[in-house]
Amino acid sequence: MESSDLRKAGLKVTLPRVKILEILAGSHGRHLSAEDIYRVLRDQSEDIGLATVYRVLTQFEAAALVKRHHFEGGTAVFELNEGEHHDHIVCLDCGHVEEFMDSGIEQRQTSVARRSGFEIEEHSLILYGRCRREHCPHRPKRG
Amino acid sequence: MESSDLRKAGLKVTLPRVKILEILAGSHGRHLSAEDIYRVLRDQSEDIGLATVYRVLTQFEAAALVKRHHFEGGTAVFELNEGEHHDHIVCLDCGHVEEFMDSGIEQRQTSVARRSGFEIEEHSLILYGRCRREHCPHRPKRG
DNA sequence: ATGCCTGCAAAGCTTTTGCAGATGC
């Protein structure tokens, strides 16, 4: 994920865009909100406005460079679009997010939709639960 | 769905609450936003504030009288909680919502979660597609 | 040089909250 991807998407290679891509790439699968990214930028002493973060993320989404998700709680989170589709399990205690893909679920979705006379364009599947790990601090906020 | 349900939930039987229950019950499965309900109330010349609609819906949700869903677009929609669980297919053209339940999907969700070390508390599954019906006007706004 | 980008501030939209008065039980 680099500058060439920006060019390919018809976007000029600018500092904010490159920085935001880097942050998403370095998030190790964590799903970041606009505010999260903005905070990281400030920590790096980058002079980039929150509005720009939103604008860039929206452009990235339109260019299919990132995916936007609406987990519980009003704020959207973003992750790099690595190509292969997956769904999410979110821990209600610690906010930890795990990704999964189950072709059985995908298939049944398609047939359920067809049975109802729909042609699926996309879907959103989010499981909410408890991960019960040692590191899980039973705090409801994302770390 | 009547006054007794309110009492059972520890809520006083007041005009706004009864009216809102009625509107949800009379929506024939349509999923209404707070604003939708507020509009219906105004049409009925009921002098009930939008803040009250939100408050009542939140209380109803806590009392498990209604379910809240976040379909695409920032606004939440509500439906009566009739007991049996189901998921949703939303038409991207006309906003038509169909409900479904597939025990195969439910089962696989549980096993996928267990495999990841989670215990599922709840889930959100929404399919987005095109219903392609005669009545489907290809307009993106909810009718 | 030109047109796309950005920062800032202000606005937009949905939802929540504070408060004084009203209402159910």
Next chain:
DNA sequence: GCATCTGCAAAAGCTTTGCAGGCAT
């Protein structure tokens, strides 16, 4: 009578937009 409830208006939270200047190509 007393606690709960409601209307209004104001605030809050997330996100978008207008505008004037800045930067990539």
